[in-house]
Amino acid sequence: MEKTLPDAQVRRAELESLFLASLPDIEQVSRFIARRQRLSASEAEDFLSEVNLGFIRSDYAVLASFAGRSSLRTYLTTVIQRLFLDYRRRLWGKWRPSAEALRRGPLAMRLEILLYREGLSLDAAFETLRTNFSCPESREAMADLAHALPPRTHRRAMMEGGEDLAVVPAGDLASPEVQLQGRDTSTRAQGLINEVMEALNPQDRIVLRMRFEDGISVADIARTLHLDQKRLYRHIEELLAGFRKALEERGLGWPEVASMIERGHCHLCLPPARPETGGSRPSPEEAQA
């Protein structure tokens, strides 16, 4: 016992100095993530505080878990990405902005949330943005932005079988007929996409998702998955051909599906986790560590 306490203190001091030494890099990575995820200036500062607190609150347990299996930079970046996920979840709830909203920046993402997740009318969303986010844009500019966003259906409803699809709000954005027509096609397409995705092997599923849903370059996919870039180009062609064929066999054309994915009506969703069958598959906690 006499020995344990000083040991623990020494260990804590070691971790604290590692944290302090890493602080500039933690800040750099956090700011980079905040910029990449298009947080506002105040949200970025808020996120930065959350990250630092995340390390300190647990008495540097995150740093203590670092076992040197990767570089510390990679390890810290994964930790900070996970902290960002928690932060965004608190901020937005589980919600994924459309590709178009992502391209158009934080105002578009915020507007999309208000219109399609919160179900506000355009006028109410405009007022909320003006009042709560000191948004200086005119109503006309906001209406233009809203028109540029793809009308969305409620994603959860679609994934759970499409029986109870949420109605797209803001009646001035799309006519009910267009919504109804698009809804049936996208529900059917989503079901078929899910089937095809489930049948793929895990790496192919990740490749397709990265390439066609998230728009990541082949070079970046190859780097991330440690694959040969030239071969990956060919492999993606083959995968796409297989994917098209599978969809066409079920009566759907790839151009329509690609367009629905682009407009946020369908997603290359990752299938849900399988029930455990034992063996050496890592638990989510283990995978996250």
Add this chain to the structure above:
Amino acid sequence: MLSAYLDGKLDQTRRGQIEDHISRCEDCYFVVRETALTLTDLAAGASDRGGPSGPSAAPAPGVPGRRLRPALLNRYLIPLAATLVVGLGALTLWRQATRGGAYSEAVRPLVEAVGERRFFEPRLTGGFKFGARVTARRSLGSGPPAEAWAMLAVAAEIRDRPPATSIAARASRAAALLLLGDVDQSVAEYSRLLGDEPASAEWSSNLAAALLVRASTVTGSADRDLPEALRLAEQAVRLDPALSEAGFNRSLALKALGRAEEARRGFDEMARRGDDWSAAARDQLRDLPGAAGPRP
């Protein structure tokens, strides 16, 4: 485990297990995707990082750091580091030249239409000459001056092209929007460019320029735009100290923020260079409160 996966430190079996997991778990997929992209982008802008040691240089807790013998350091590591620095420098210059070439090519019609005139003070990259001051602003009862029409026509043509996908085309559209007076759209376009290429000194500097234009033309925006313009211009200077437009914009931002002494130092330095930028810097120095030109 995910970090070991990303660093390629796992065997084939373990990799397969991790891929199986991330192909079914949105959160872990997000972490893997974003970490990989963040690390790539950070590496691309690594020259921006201050301080001698990144986190990767720190040992794992409980793993004692090894001390390298000085002889080994002198004989191998210093020459190796020097070679790497030179190589990386050459690579960076090559990349900038390649990208700069594409952007210069895309924006050239606009540069030619602007010619030897300048429509606002902040500087855009891409080869604009920024000569005599002209106003392109439309006002009640009078259209833009004759010399602005050609520029406005070219800028409108660039703006109205089908949506651009290449960085160079988007950057030239952002410049066109700014010249057309559509400052908000220009700011938005430059912001997206910077989001896509956060390590670009050019987009940082040009976004700073657009914010400076907005601060001087849109009532009530200066409080928000000027500090951000200064931050971006400083970031651009850090990323590429040789980018004169960035240095000029930084001094303009300091001047607009009332930090005359700091602005003076920046313009002074430019005025002494004896290049194309000296005259513009001297003009700015004359405008500073209590100034009588560059100081010795």
